[in-house]
Amino acid sequence: MLVGLAFTSPWLIGFVVFALGPVIASAYLSLTDYPLMRAPVFVGLGNYTELLGDEKFWRYAVLNTLFMFLEIPVAIGVAIALAMLLNQRLRGITLYRTLFFLPSIVPAVATAMLWRWIFNSEYGLLNAGLNSIGLPSIGWLTDPRWSKPSFILMDVWGAGGAMVIYLASLQGVPEHLYEAAHLDGAGWWSRTRFVTLPMLSPVILFSVITGVIGTFQYFTQAFIMTRGGPELSTLFYALYLFDNAFQYFKMGYACALAWVLFVITLICTLIVFRSSAKWVYYEGN
Numbered sequence: 001m002l003v004g005l006a007f008t009s010p011w012l013i014g015f016v017v018f019a020l021g022p023v024i025a026s027a028y029l030s031l032t033d034y035p036l037m038r039a040p041v042f043v044g045l046g047n048y049t050e051l052l053g054d055e056k057f058w059r060y061a062v063l064n065t066l067f068m069f070l071e072i073p074v075a076i077g078v079a080i081a082l083a084m085l086l087n088q089r090l091r092g093i094t095l096y097r098t099l100f101f102l103p104s105i106v107p108a109v110a111t112a113m114l115w116r117w118i119f120n121s122e123y124g125l126l127n128a129g130l131n132s133i134g135l136p137s138i139g140w141l142t143d144p145r146w147s148k149p150s151f152i153l154m155d156v157w158g159a160g161g162a163m164v165i166y167l168a169s170l171q172g173v174p175e176h177l178y179e180a181a182h183l184d185g186a187g188w189w190s191r192t193r194f195v196t197l198p199m200l201s202p203v204i205l206f207s208v209i210t211g212v213i214g215t216f217q218y219f220t221q222a223f224i225m226t227r228g229g230p231e232l233s234t235l236f237y238a239l240y241l242f243d244n245a246f247q248y249f250k251m252g253y254a255c256a257l258a259w260v261l262f263v264i265t266l267i268c269t270l271i272v273f274r275s276s277a278k279w280v281y282y283e284g285n
Helices: 001-027 044-053 056-087 092-104 108-118 127-132 144-157 160-170 175-183 188-216 221-224 236-245 251-279
Strands: none
Touching: 001 127, 001 251, 044 251, 056 144, 056 160, 056 188, 056 236, 056 251, 092 160, 108 127, 108 221, 144 221, 160 188, 175 188, 188 251, 221 236, 236 251
């Protein structure tokens, strides 16, 4: 047993120091008034009571939830559509798959810098394209009506990672199911609805869960591209948490926000899991 502990000790030490330790520390700090410049003072549930009465907290929680309901269906729909298109037996299809996958491996910071230039209202590539066909410029990152659609468009550009997973799942769909559906007179849409989508449903469940977690942690792109603007329309929950911790130095309040975020994400994930029994199909069940 001691030999086994000795071999696992590097992982155990790393887990305690870099994972379990910070979790326990944040749980304690969420119960304190900790402005970083002085020692934390225990206030019990004071931060959570303040949080429930914080109008900004509710506003940004609703903003993040709305963004989640907009972004996840679009991203999943585009990824499935690309996977179906790239599942054809065509010459050079491997090259096309690679080209569509490449954006997903670009680091988030580089992606945000690139799309900040593309969305620029004055000399951005997107508005230049609109102007070239006689359409007016759009304030992608300066107009509150277009700020969230801009982020969704950027995320869709990086849908190649999910596309690869859907593509692998599509190639595992038994061909005899399509043949049987074709013999029954099913058209393309019927085959997609009653064969393809049910067989992809476990992967869709995975994408929905990771999408829920990812959208509630949406930070890097908003921090680099808009810093919460215009008119706070992109001040996502994680960005509000960051501001409280490192701009207002309310570390205890920020820890409380982090734990509430964990609870919200957990509840949303459990709801998705509970509902999956009605729409997820597992072959053999």
